[in-house]
Amino acid sequence: MKQVLVVGLGGDIGTYAFQRAAHERFGWESIVLGPRVTTFGRHSTLARWIVEPDVFIPETLLGRLDEIAAGHPDHELVLFTNLDFHVRLLAEHRDRLDPRWRLPLPDLAMFDAVSSKVAFAEACDAVGIRTPLTIAVGFTPEALAAGAVPPAEALTRLRETGLEYPVIGKPADSADWFEVDFPGKQKIDHFTSEAQIEAVLGHLAERAYPSEFLLQEFVPGDETHMRSLTAYRDSDGAVTLVAGGQVLLEEHTPGTLGIPAAILTHVDDEAFDAAARLLDHAGYYGFANFDYKVSSRTGENVFFEVNPRIGRNNFYVTAAGVNVAEMVARDLLPEAVDGDAPPAPQVPQDQVLYSVVPYRFLLRYVLEPGLRARVKAAKRRHGVHHPLRYRGDASLKRRLWVRALDLRLVQKYRQHYPRPTESGF
Incomplete structure (x- = not known):
């Protein structure tokens, strides 16, 4: 078996988690190609960094x-x-890549x-999966021709549907959202008035935003009603991994709002x-990361989106017992894995606590007694799994840096979300 090199684009915490999994399971070498050394890679020896400020320009990246x-x-x-932007870019230019890339x-x-x-x-409607009531607002002739509502009619349509505030606002396409900028831009908006909606739609109209912006039903329940689901469908068309967890706390800074910070x-x-049905229906290949919510009113699962990538919080899958790098190896480099493949899909059964937030601080946000007891029990059995705390990358300088990141995250919560609320925002 040849040596394996794992190259990750961008350098977010999800990149680190995957490369950690690859190193822990196989000892594979890693490189991160990104515009700068991120906070997650600082003082780390896990991967060699190649800094390229123009990594978002196709010719430079290729x-x-x-x-x-x-x-x-x-x-x-x-x-x-x-990063969705790079997933799309690589898909558009895959024929220009060296054929050795997997x-x-x-x-x-x-x-x-x-x-x-x-x-x-x-796609969800085609396979019987519930999604939120949504109004798609378009800003270009192409989007309007595809059935989107023009900005001038959006509020009228919103009133007609009877949606109650808060109303969720989010981009239909994350890659397009990455490239647009305007004052007050958020990852997800929680609108409480028509004036707030008008302001965002106005900015997008001025910029002829190329895809739709969604006004969406708020599914009741705080963030502990949110769920994360990670799946892998291999090159033979088999769903080989399905894993999930209950979100305990989300991030609350404007640029990271809604990203799980702790999962049970x-x-x-x-x-x-449901996730496997959708992936099979779409003929999908690779990692997929779903967001869904359990309605506090009806108890039903309501699916919001699927990200066509592994997800920032993927370490919860490895921590629960199924190494994400091994899933890729069994599909694309089977000679690297000893023994027969286990029955598909692999579903981690153990209940573990994943958190990038210090444990005692996390407990301030977990109020429901039954859930709190399960969190404490998971902590007693297996400790707290933090993707950046890795024995194979644990110099003194690195350990002190990760501890400093913990403290900085706590300060951000005290600024943006000092106490839990019923709605989660």
Whole structure:
């Protein structure tokens, strides 16, 4: 078996978690190609960094990947990213990549079939999965021709549907959202008035935003009603991994709002079956990360979106017993894995606590007695699983840096979300 090089684009905490999993299971080498060394990679020896400020420009990115491939002629090459922009870019230019690159990522047709929240809702409807009531607002002739509502009619349509505030506002396409900028831009908006909606729609109209902006039903329940689900569908069309967990606390800064900061893993057979149906329906390939919520009013699962990538919080899957890098190896580099593949899909059964928030601080936000007891029990059994706390990358300087990141995160919560609320915002 040749040596394996894992190249991650971007350098977020999800990139670190995957490369940690690859190192822990196989000892694979890693490179991160990004515009700068991120906070998650500071003082780390896990991966070598190649800093490229123009990594979002196609020709520059492809050239850098060619350089890496040429510099490692005897390696097997694995390429992945946790950023929608790069998933799309790689899908658009896959035919120009060195054929040695192995990508656990969807092609362009698959990406378009699920990455737009409008297309996702249509696919869910086709396989009987509940999604929130949604109004798609369009800003270009193409979007309007596809059935989106023009900005001038959005509030009228909103009143007609009878949606109550808060109303959720989010982009239909994360890759397009990455490229647009305007004052007050948020990852997700929680609108409490028509004036707030008008302001955002006005900014997008001025910029001729190329895809839809969604006004969406708020599904009742605080953030502990949110769920994360990670799946992998391999190149033979088999769903080989389904894992999930209950969100305990989300991040609350404007740029990261809604990203899980703490998860208690669990098995949700109904949701797992629904996710597999959708991936099979779409003919999907690679990692997929779903967000859904259990309504506090009806108890039903309501699916919001699927991200065509592994997800920022993927370490909860490895922590619960199924190494995410091994899923890729069994699919794309089977000679690296000893023994027969276990029955598919693999579903982690153990209940573990994943958290990037200090444990005692996390408990301030977990108020429901039954859930609090389960969190404490998971902590007693297995401790707290933090993706950045890795014995294989634990110099004194690195340990002190990760502790400083914990303290900085606590300060952000005290600024943006000092106490839990019924709505989660």
